Amino acid sequence: MTVSARPVQANGTIVVVREKVTSAGANGMASVRSGTVYVDTVSGGIHGGAELLRPEAVPTIQARIMSVPAEIAAPSPQGPPLTDLVLDPAGGLTVSAELPGAPGSQATMRMNAGDAGSALSDYGRQVLEQLNAAPAPRPATAPALRHVNCDLVPCAALTYDDGPDARTTPQLLAILAEKKAHATFFMTGSNAAANPSIAKQVAQAGHAIGNHTFSHPNLTKLSPPAVKTEIERTDAAIASATGSIPTMMRPPYGAADAPVQAAVGKPLMLWAVDSLDWQSKNPAVFVPKVLKEIAPGAMVLMHDVQPTTIAGQQELITALQSQGYQLVSVPQLFEDVPLVPGHVYRSRPARQ
Numbered sequence: 580m581t582v583s584a585r586p587v588q589a590n591g592t593i594v595v596v597r598e599k600v601t602s603a604g605a606n607g608m609a610s611v612r613s614g615t616v617y618v619d620t621v622s623g624g625i626h627g628g629a630e631l632l633r634p635e636a637v638p639t640i641q642a643r644i645m646s647v648p649a650e651i652a653a654p655s656p657q658g659p660p661l662t663d664l665v666l667d668p669a670g671g672l673t674v675s676a677e678l679p680g681a682p683g684s685q686a687t688m689r690m691n692a693g694d695a696g697s698a699l700s701d702y703g704r705q706v707l708e709q710l711n712a713a714p715a716p717r718p719a720t721a722p723a724l725r726h727v728n729c730d731l732v733p734c735a736a737l738t739y740d741d742g743p744d745a746r747t748t749p750q751l752l753a754i755l756a757e758k759k760a761h762a763t764f765f766m767t768g769s770n771a772a773a774n775p776s777i778a779k780q781v782a783q784a785g786h787a788i789g790n791h792t793f794s795h796p797n798l799t800k801l802s803p804p805a806v807k808t809e810i811e812r813t814d815a816a817i818a819s820a821t822g823s824i825p826t827m828m829r830p831p832y833g834a835a836d837a838p839v840q841a842a843v844g845k846p847l848m849l850w851a852v853d854s855l856d857w858q859s860k861n862p863a864v865f866v867p868k869v870l871k872e873i874a875p876g877a878m879v880l881m882h883d884v885q886p887t888t889i890a891g892q893q894e895l896i897t898a899l900q901s902q903g904y905q906l907v908s909v910p911q912l913f914e915d916v917p918l919v920p921g922h923v924y925r926s927r928p929a930r931q
């Protein structure tokens with residue numbers, strides 16, 4: 580069975596997520612079931628569409644969806660099961676149900692805001708209020724400590740390689756702080772050693788730092804002892820700047836083979852989305868590319884040493900957040916996923 584989840588709407592403290600569950604049947608045919616869930620970004624609570632309705636309103640809706648006037652149909656608790664409820668910000672409700680005797684078939688009915696309003700539960704009215712709320716301030720808790728359940732809420736990890744840079748990295752930190760987003764910086768040891776106070780600012784802002792080697796070589800061209808030296812010198816430079824040794828690494832160019840993986844001694848965090856920001860040097864090119872390729876759980880590769888990359892971050896982060904993405908650090912993204920030294924990761928594994 581596979582589960583995919585796509586944010587379709589986000590406002591206030593609510594993210595509306597479209598879930599698709601594909602299960603392989605005994606006959607080799609896949610069955611697909613989809614539905615809409617409502618996620619509270621403050622509590623992490625996840626609610627099915629049925630919770631939008633007052634229980635008393637359900638039989639009437641079931642009768643209506645069967646195209647039988649509710650007045651003459653005997654409202655029956657054995658009505659067709661409601662399979663999906665989608666509430667829109669205008670208060671309209673689209674209800675789907677499985678037709679009796681025809682498993683897998685769907686009947687869909689749209690109720691206008693007037694009809695839907697009287698059927699909504701207290702919870703349904705709260706969701707409607709949030710969908711119309713002005714963008715809510717995030718909870719006041721320290722962002723670094725904020726818990727995000729990336730199985731329930733769509734998450735993405737923006738990652739920035741090759742810094743820190745004395746000019747561009749502080750500009751990026753300001754944008755991330757304003758957007759209350761967390762990110763991960765894969766630093767080279769040489770740049771961390773050259774800009775220790777910037778590396779420290781990155782850590783103090785709650786972002787994660789990974790090892791990106793000392794001199795940015797293609798590690799597959801080095802002997803295992805030379806690979807180890809690249810890693811250790813970088814650990815030392817970052818630890819001297821920030822007080823912490825990185826627990827994960829990213830090989831330059833994504834280049835790794837079995838001897839490199841064995842010599843690195845840390846999990847290798849690659850990426851699911853390559854912005855190619857260094858190539859286009861153009862936000863009008865790399866921002867749409869990332870937005871097109873993004874999926875929940877992805878690590879996204881960018882470079883904070885490129886001024887043009889910084890120039891696109893406001894737009895990219897705003898777009899991702901408005902799609903409902905929680906922008907988290909790599910350790911937050913992989914919470915509860917055991918990371919094995921020498922293994923390669925590109926995104927958070929999908930919920931099984």
Ligand code: NI
Pocket residue numbers: 740741791795831832
């Ligand atoms: Ni690099």
